[in-house]
Amino acid sequence: MGRRLLCVVLCVFSLTAVSTEVAVATPRQDAYYEVWCQLGDADPILVKVVDANAIQEEKDPGGKDTATDQYNVHNPQGWVCWEVGPISPSPDRV
Numbered sequence: 001m002g003r004r005l006l007c008v009v010l011c012v013f014s015l016t017a018v019s020t021e022v023a024v025a026t027p028r029q030d031a032y033y034e035v036w037c038q039l040g041d042a043d044p045i046l047v048k049v050v051d052a053n054a055i056q057e058e059k060d061p062g063g064k065d066t067a068t069d070q071y072n073v074h075n076p077q078g079w080v081c082w083e084v085g086p087i088s089p090s091p092d093r094v
Helices: 002-025 064-074
Strands: 032-039 045-051 079-087
Touching (some): 032 064, 064 079
Antiparallel strands (some): 032 079
């Protein structure tokens, strides 16, 4: 069981690193939110970038913000995640 869990954790971290590099390297032309997560006292990491329309704060239950809240309640590893944004694209990227 311990080896299987270690394998899953390593796979998630490797996929997160690759997807984060791609997300940061790909300039967005629309408003977006960044989803950051932190485990304990470790440095926060950027885990995904989502379209601003995916965050539906006016809707309860809503979109990605509700999913992030549910993740925080139910994840057994102790990760805490939050959204940052909306972030508008910089003028030089448009």
